[in-house]
Amino acid sequence: MNIGNVIMTKRKELGLTQQALADKLGVSFQAVSKWEKGNTSPDLELIPRLAAELHTSSDALLGYEYKTHGYYDDRYKEDEYFWGIQPNETCLDIMKIKPPVKPLKVLDIGCGEGKDAVFFARNGYQVTAFDLSADGIEKGKRLAEKYGVDVNFFQADLNDYRLSENYDIIFSSGVFDYMKPELREEITQHLKEHTAEGGINAIKVFVDKPFIEVSDSKKKAYRYMWKSGEIFTYYHDWEISQMNEVIYDCNSGGVPHKHCIDIMIANKK
C-alpha cells in the first residue's frame, strides 16, 4: 500500500474525518485529501506525528511490511489467548508504585495479545502498545473492544521503532531477547530519555543459563538471550526498586520447559 492508502485506511479505522485528522496535525483538510488521493505526500517532519495520530508506526505508514518470525503468529492465529487474559504479576507491582491517580501514559513493548495493555487501560491508564505480530495486535484490539477500553495498538519492530513522545511507565515482558545485541545500549538509552521525570521502566528479560535448554528451534530464531544481571547495568544511574532473577517451569505450547528471567523496575529520579 502507498502512504495515501495507509493514511485513508487508518483514518477510517479510527472513525476520523479528513477535517478531524487535519485539525490534529494543524494542516488543512485539502492537504489530507491530496495525500489520500496520492497527489502529494506529507512532509517528512510530519511523519512521526501523523503515525502517532493514526495509531501506527512511521514504518507502517510508509508501507513497510514486517518480516515476522512465525512462531508467535502461528499461536496468535488461534481464537484462544495463548498467554491467557490475566495480567502479568509485575503489572500489579507497577500499579502500586504508580497508581492511576492522574492520567499516566503507559507503553507496552511487545504486548503479544494485549492482556497487560488492556489491564492497564481498564485501570485508567492511557496505553500505547505494539508488537511485531499483526495477529497479536488484532487480538489485543478485540480484547480492548470486549472490555470497552481504548488502547493505541499497532504493529512495530522494537529494533527500529523509535518513540516520539514520553511515557510515565515503559513496560516490556519477555521481549527484549528479540532486541539485536548491538542495539541494546542505544535502545535502552532511548527508552530512558523518553521516560517522564519520576517515571519508571519495568522490564522482564529472559537470560541465558547453561543448564536451561531453549527447546523450540523456531523460537530460537532471532533470539538473543541476555546475560544474567545485564539489564540492571543499563540502569545503573537510576534507582532500582525491584531486581529479581527467577527460574520457573513453563508449559507454553504443551511442552514442559524452564525459563530464567530477570525482573527489573527502575525509577527515573
Ligand SMILES: C[S@@+](CC[C@H](N)C(=O)[O-])C[C@H]1O[C@@H](n2cnc3c(N)ncnc32)[C@H](O)[C@@H]1O
Ligand atoms: C514471550 S512473548 C511475550 C508477549 C507479552 N509481552 C506477554 O507477556 O504476554 C514475546 C513477544 O515478543 C514479540 N516480538 C518478537 N520480536 C519482536 C520485535 N522485534 N519487536 C516487537 N515485538 C516482538 C512476539 O511477537 C511476542 O508477542
